[in-house]
Amino acid sequence: MNFTEYQKFAQRTSNTSSAAEKIRNGILGLSGETGECADLLKKHLYQGHDLDKKHMAEELGDVLWYAAEIATGLGLTLDEIAQSNLDKLWKRYPHGFDADRSIHREE
Numbered sequence: 424m425n426f427t428e429y430q431k432f433a434q435r436t437s438n439t440s441s442a443a444e445k446i447r448n449g450i451l452g453l454s455g456e457t458g459e460c461a462d463l464l465k466k467h468l469y470q471g472h473d474l475d476k477k478h479m480a481e482e483l484g485d486v487l488w489y490a491a492e493i494a495t496g497l498g499l500t501l502d503e504i505a506q507s508n509l510d511k512l513w514k515r516y517p518h519g520f521d522a523d524r525s526i527h528r529e530e
Contacts, residue, residue: 426501430491437492445496452489456482 439445459482466472494501516524
């Protein structure tokens, strides 16, 4: 399965109909789900919990669902967004991550 197929199947469970609703729902949902990921990490780092990788993977799946919702609202595919991100990173770090290039980034 590729991202575009995932996005299409994920939309089967979306309850929004307009582009604006998809964007709003996606951004609010993404915020909540990333907060849940952060809470799992907080419990691991500061409360003595084991890092629950299975639960983290489930939350990461929810993050992906909301990213697909936003992409749909924007009229883009996740494949397009993923490729654009890789293109940006390739330009920024042509030889892999470099701390100096990160600190002195070109605009």
